[in-house]
Amino acid sequence: MTSKSKFKAIAPPPKTKPATTAAPLIPPRPTLKKLKLAAHDCRACPLWRNATQTVFGEGAARAEVILVGEQPGNDEDLAGKPFVGPAGKLLDHALVEAGIDRSKIYVTNVVKHFKWEPRGKRRIHKKPNSREIAACRPWLEAELEVLKPKILVCLGATAAQALIGKDFKVSRQRGQLAPSHLAPNVMATLHPSAILRAPDEETRHTQLKDFIADLKQVAHLIQKSQQKQ
Ligand code: URA
Numbered sequence: 001m002t003s004k005s006k007f008k009a010i011a012p013p014p015k016t017k018p019a020t021t022a023a024p025l026i027p028p029r030p031t032l033k034k035l036k037l038a039a040h041d042c043r044a045c046p047l048w049r050n051a052t053q054t055v056f057g058e059g060a061a062r063a064e065v066i067l068v069g070e071q072p073g074n075d076e077d078l079a080g081k082p083f084v085g086p087a088g089k090l091l092d093h094a095l096v097e098a099g100i101d102r103s104k105i106y107v108t109n110v111v112k113h114f115k116w117e118p119r120g121k122r123r124i125h126k127k128p129n130s131r132e133i134a135a136c137r138p139w140l141e142a143e144l145e146v147l148k149p150k151i152l153v154c155l156g157a158t159a160a161q162a163l164i165g166k167d168f169k170v171s172r173q174r175g176q177l178a179p180s181h182l183a184p185n186v187m188a189t190l191h192p193s194a195i196l197r198a199p200d201e202e203t204r205h206t207q208l209k210d211f212i213a214d215l216k217q218v219a220h221l222i223q224k225s226q227q228k229q
Contacts, residue, residue: 020044020131022138030142032061039112045135047113047128052077057108057143064225065105065218066149066183068140069191070158074123077114082107087192094192094208098215100222108143110162111136133162144182151221152183156191164188175214185221189214
């Protein structure tokens, strides 16, 4: 007798592959409320494991303007709301300066879980990769589909490259309005966190001025749209 068994080992049952995008989770006839509820349990990429909760978009149900950032930060992860930490405070300031009422717009992110790595006791933001962005994209597409915004503003390179084009350079192309299939007016501008990270006071001041100038263009479009109504 050889040591080889004549019986074939029973193959282990196939592992069910985890969904690689959120697409199967999008509810039929979505509303913002239904989407937020469904996104609560999203496991389409591994980021949920280290995050406190899904941070879905928030804002006016009839918003004409949608602002899209990269991903929630530490404070947003804990609060469950987008742009409430230091970047959110800077955004609030810039919106006031531009004459835009935050309660009338909608604010969201390309990725809806906080990606981070530990540094001592702190959780340091880590950029989402292309798989995580692709996995989360159906949520953003559904938000856009429900809201049908007139104006879409990408805050920073991650949102701009995900929604406008992978070669988009915020430093060179910020503030340019163009139509797209996503909205009649699409623009990318600086990310508030990038302004907070500016290397010196002078750069920070210039970037903030540019950011407010871009948002003023948005305010102007809102005014024009309201005059038509
Ligand atoms: N940065 C983002 O891109 N989004 C947030 O919600 C907070 C910080």
